[in-house]
Amino acid sequence: MIKTEFFDDSYNKVEESTAEIIVQSIFDKDGNLQKKIEWTPKKKTGYSRTTQVNDDIRYEFLSQDVKNHYLDNVLGIQRAIDLLWRYHSQEESISQKRKILSSILNGYSKINFAIMSFDHELKREKGGSGY
Known part of the structure; x- marks a missing residue:
């Protein structure tokens, strides 16, 4: 299971649209934390808001059955x-x-x-x- 949390620069929880720091936690089937990854969203550049996702997370998610x-x-x-x-x-x-x-x-x-x-x-x- 993957849990995503959104924080401001002081690590206070905020809404996704105002997040300056994103923390993603990966848990195994027993609920034990396996990996924690932190990144910052890309700045708005025009049309839609996208976030920069760590390549490890993207690969792990896409490679899962x-x-x-x-x-x-x-x-x-x-x-x-x-x-x-x-x-x-x-x-x-x-x-x-x-x-x-x-x-x-x-x-x-x-x-x-x-x-x-x-x-x-x-x-x-x-x-x-x-x-």
Whole structure:
């Protein structure tokens, strides 16, 4: 899993559009920090804002199998959903329960998207002839 954070020049968290420093952390499937990379965004030069991404990060992301990328995300989302169900059972406020359920549904929709991606990849691997 990759986590991106945006900071000003004093390392205070800011929005992406005002960031002067970008820090990207790469975690393994157990949540252990594997690598931390820091860079600064390119200055606006005309049409669209782009950031200068470290070549190692770009290579690592592009070289990963799409299925493995989604699988890591699904595992992380499932852990979060499990925790949310636990909080839901302990919460007494109806409005808080509603917010928790909304987050759970959002997590399940992300898992559904990953499943559709797996299905597409499986179909592509089998030559587009279905399952």
